[in-house]
Amino acid sequence: MRSMDTIRTIGRLLLRLLATMLLISTIVFLLLRLLPGDPAQVIAGIDANPADVENIRNSLGMNGTIISQYLTWMGNIIHFDFGNSYFSGRPVSTLILERLPVTANLALLAMVFTILTAIPIGVLSAVKRWSIWDAFGLLYSQLGMALPSFWMGILLLLIFSVKLGWFPLFGAQGFNSLILPAISLGLAKSAVLVRITRISMIEELGKPYIEAARAKGLVDRRIQYVHALKNALLPVLTVTGLQLGGLLGGAIIIEQIFSLPGLGRLFLTGIYQRDFAVVQGSVIFMAFLFSGINFLVDLLYALINPKARIS
Amino acid sequence: MNTNNDIVLKIENLSLKFHTPGGIIPAVEDFSLSLRRGKIHALVGESGSGKSVTVKSVLRLNPETNTEYTSGRIEYIPSEGEPIEILSANESTLRSVRGSKISMIFQEPGRYLNPVMRVRQLLTETMMTHLKVTKQEALEKAKDLIRLVELNDVDRVLASYPHELSGGMKQRVMIAIALSCSPDIILADEPTTALDVTVQAKILALLKKIARELNIAVLLITHDLAVVYESADEVSVMYAGKLMESSTSGSLFKAPQHPYTRVLLGAVPDISRRGQPLLSIKGNIPDSADRPTGCIFSPRCPEARDFCSLSVPAFESLGNNAHGVACLRTRELFRA
Numbered sequence: 301m302r303s304m305d306t307i308r309t310i311g312r313l314l315l316r317l318l319a320t321m322l323l324i325s326t327i328v329f330l331l332l333r334l335l336p337g338d339p340a341q342v343i344a345g346i347d348a349n350p351a352d353v354e355n356i357r358n359s360l361g362m363n364g365t366i367i368s369q370y371l372t373w374m375g376n377i378i379h380f381d382f383g384n385s386y387f388s389g390r391p392v393s394t395l396i397l398e399r400l401p402v403t404a405n406l407a408l409l410a411m412v413f414t415i416l417t418a419i420p421i422g423v424l425s426a427v428k429r430w431s432i433w434d435a436f437g438l439l440y441s442q443l444g445m446a447l448p449s450f451w452m453g454i455l456l457l458l459i460f461s462v463k464l465g466w467f468p469l470f471g472a473q474g475f476n477s478l479i480l481p482a483i484s485l486g487l488a489k490s491a492v493l494v495r496i497t498r499i500s501m502i503e504e505l506g507k508p509y510i511e512a513a514r515a516k517g518l519v520d521r522r523i524q525y526v527h528a529l530k531n532a533l534l535p536v537l538t539v540t541g542l543q544l545g546g547l548l549g550g551a552i553i554i555e556q557i558f559s560l561p562g563l564g565r566l567f568l569t570g571i572y573q574r575d576f577a578v579v580q581g582s583v584i585f586m587a588f589l590f591s592g593i594n595f596l597v598d599l600l601y602a603l604i605n606p607k608a609r610i611s
Numbered sequence: 612m613n614t615n616n617d618i619v620l621k622i623e624n625l626s627l628k629f630h631t632p633g634g635i636i637p638a639v640e641d642f643s644l645s646l647r648r649g650k651i652h653a654l655v656g657e658s659g660s661g662k663s664v665t666v667k668s669v670l671r672l673n674p675e676t677n678t679e680y681t682s683g684r685i686e687y688i689p690s691e692g693e694p695i696e697i698l699s700a701n702e703s704t705l706r707s708v709r710g711s712k713i714s715m716i717f718q719e720p721g722r723y724l725n726p727v728m729r730v731r732q733l734l735t736e737t738m739m740t741h742l743k744v745t746k747q748e749a750l751e752k753a754k755d756l757i758r759l760v761e762l763n764d765v766d767r768v769l770a771s772y773p774h775e776l777s778g779g780m781k782q783r784v785m786i787a788i789a790l791s792c793s794p795d796i797i798l799a800d801e802p803t804t805a806l807d808v809t810v811q812a813k814i815l816a817l818l819k820k821i822a823r824e825l826n827i828a829v830l831l832i833t834h835d836l837a838v839v840y841e842s843a844d845e846v847s848v849m850y851a852g853k854l855m856e857s858s859t860s861g862s863l864f865k866a867p868q869h870p871y872t873r874v875l876l877g878a879v880p881d882i883s884r885r886g887q888p889l890l891s892i893k894g895n896i897p898d899s900a901d902r903p904t905g906c907i908f909s910p911r912c913p914e915a916r917d918f919c920s921l922s923v924p925a926f927e928s929l930g931n932n933a934h935g936v937a938c939l940r941t942r943e944l945f946r947a
Binding site: 507508509511512513514515516517518519522527530531534604605606607 | 727
């Protein structure tokens with residue numbers, strides 16, 4: 301009976317994931333066709349001869365009826381085929397896969413930093429409310445939220461790379477080169493998460509089941525870190541999932557500052573060069589990534605919150 | 612029969628105050644009560660009369676930051692070993708008593724069971740905290756406890772989360788948790804209020820059985836006199852933080868001595884008075900900031916005399932030891 305519930309939950313989440321992906325593909329498809337102007341003409345330039353424009357249009361998959369275009373488009377996406385980059389001539393999917401590791405590692409490292417700082421600081425703030433620890437937590441989250449990540453990035457570069465020389469100044473040279481970008485990317489997320497952890501924990505600590513746990517004679521540590529924290533983590537997890545998606549967006553800026561050859565750079569260069577296939581491919585891919593992450597987060601949520609399994 | 616050896620808990624002249632932003636509130640004043648092994652002692656009163664506060668004092672569960680125990684003693688007397696005075700006990704002594712020697716069940720079991728923990732875990736954690744048992748032994752004992760509280764399908768219940776059980780089942784689980792370390796005392800804070808009437812009766816019967824068969828003293832808080840009549844051996848009536856009357860259940864229902872008790876009994880709907888308006892007590896429990904002088908019940912008392920608002924009646928026993936009352940008027944009549 302219980303495993304049936306789990307299977308049904310996974311099925312429901314999968315269905316939602318597929319629906320989202322379908323919707324994203326359709327919207328991106330429509331955007332390019334509904335926007336004023338002819339992408340092929342833009343790429344080729346105003347003076348180009350019609351044959352060239354037609355060629356480019358073909359390569360963008362923008363010939364034939366809208367229905368047949370849509371079907372080809374969807375078929376290509378299923379095969380992970382986003383066309384070729386107009387400038388390099390290489391398949392967009394290859395370009396994405398080349399750049400993905402840098403961005404993925406950066407986002408993951410930033411997330412790890414966020415979780416490892418936010419949860420302990422938030423919990424400590426809640427457990428020792430109105431103490432010096434709480435004041436520190438408050439200061440941390442205020443600063444983290446107020447300082448823009450690109451400014452943090454430049455500051456960290458100045459101190460740790462230029463002055464101290466502990467980390468490389470630019471480029472992707474292994475794990476070391478990702479630490480500063482991850483911190484500048486994760487700090488703002490961490491600051492928000494501290495507040496959410498603190499509030500959630502304080503709320504749980506005031507609940508009746510905590511009084512019952514005290515009446516059972518459990519030690520404070522068990523009451524706080526097992527009984528309360530397990531419940532307090534539910535909203536924290538939801539926000540973390542959303543933040544992980546946001547990290548992908550934030551990576552675009554941070555990759556510029558630290559000169560990291562990631563997805564963000566690919567995307568931005570694509571925009572500068574009017575490389576429609578690259579831009580389209582990156583947008584769809586990031587959107588898919590975002591949905592996929594949310595799917596995993598929902599799955600994890602269902603795993604730790606028994607009530608979410610049925611509803 | 613009521614030898615002093617039976618007494619397992621003595622609350623003596625307990626007074627406590629709450630410090631709130633609005634001022635100091637005297638929540639309990641000069642309250643005394645004794646619990647006996649194997650007996651159910653009901654603590655009756657309206658909402659806000661201080662019943663819950665009193666019972667939570669026994670485990671010192673009132674928030675320590677704003678609760679001030681101004682006087683009195685709460686003494687737990689184990690069958691072996693030295694008595695423990697709760698109000699002066701240190702945190703580790705308190706923890707060893709809580710859930711082990713004295714355990715507690717609550718009004719809304721759904722809100723008092725951790726929603727993300729399975730029944731199995733909720734049951735075994737108490738045993739593993741207080742008893743020297745392995746996880747396996749605790750699990751075996753958990754199965755016995757589930758059977759003891761008359762739940763079928765032991766394995767399913769143990770594997771369930773609280774929200775997967777009905778209200779009555781949750782309360783039985785709570786009772787099982789309370790019983791897990793073989794306590795001497797169970798404090799039951801309105802354990803049946805949130806339940807259906809049919810389930811209420813079953814839970815009360817279970818509590819009664821537990822008290823008798825396991826020789827446990829039960830302190831049963833309720834505002835429902837039907838619950839008292841059905842289950843209690845002894846009754847204390849509380850009003851605005853003060854003890855009004857205390858007696859055996861039989862004596863109290865047969866011959867209530869305090870006007871408040873009489874009014875309370877009169878307010879119970881009675882099938883033989885069908886068609887007549889329901890009786891109610893005029894007025895409300897006095898605001899703690901504006902307490903009447905003299906007897907605290909005098910402004911609402913149908914039998915009050917002039918002298919009732921002049922001096923505070925002491926709680927004294929009437930003739931025999933078992934029946935006590937705090938009322939000037941009753942004493943006057945009794946002496947006459």
